[in-house]
Amino acid sequence: KQEVTQIPAALSVPEGENLVLNCSFTDSAIYNLQWFRQDPGKGLTSLLLIQSSQREQTSGRLNASLDKSSGRSTLYIAASQPGDSATYLCAVRVAGGYNKLIFGAGTRLAVHP
């Protein structure tokens, strides 16, 4: 059974810091891995999607890497801003299950001025 774990559970940092959020999964048989952002009272917004054959994806100040063999992904946020405060969720799409996503519990990030 696929399990996804995110560390740390919560993070509070001053503005401007570079951050690393970690995600690990137990079964390397995945199609892809996604990072989502969730703001309080709102749904999830997809940030980055990495296919199983890829090593990383970048969007603006965000960079996500994937090491499928070791079951790990990291989300790197450069020069953090207060607007980055949200919960970041990692999800893997399991092989053999059409578009079935298994989510981690998330990392709750607070960036203070």
Place this chain on the structure above:
Amino acid sequence: EAGVVQSPRYKIIEKKQPVAFWCNPISGHNTLYWYLQNLGQGPELLIRYENEEAVDDSQLPKDRFSAERLKGVDSTLKIQPAELGDSAVYLCASSAAGTPSDTQYFGPGTRLTVL
């Protein structure tokens, strides 16, 4: 383009009462998902529809939960009777058919509180 619409946004009920949640997916999206998100946890899939057919309902507690997607467009998720442990956020998502990497788009969710 309108996103996934859910209503109500918040619902407070007494235990043993019935409750229903409604979802309208993005126009043209044939796949619809209902997720349950407990406080401090990631979403967990309850049921997935391809058009009007439920193709994955293995995680849906069928003794008290039911869902329908008539005409393959909007969908309703019902709980009857509700229990205290059902307090959570119920998320709806939709995606377009096609490539394996088709993205799921999520609605804002319905926050249910059972007293």
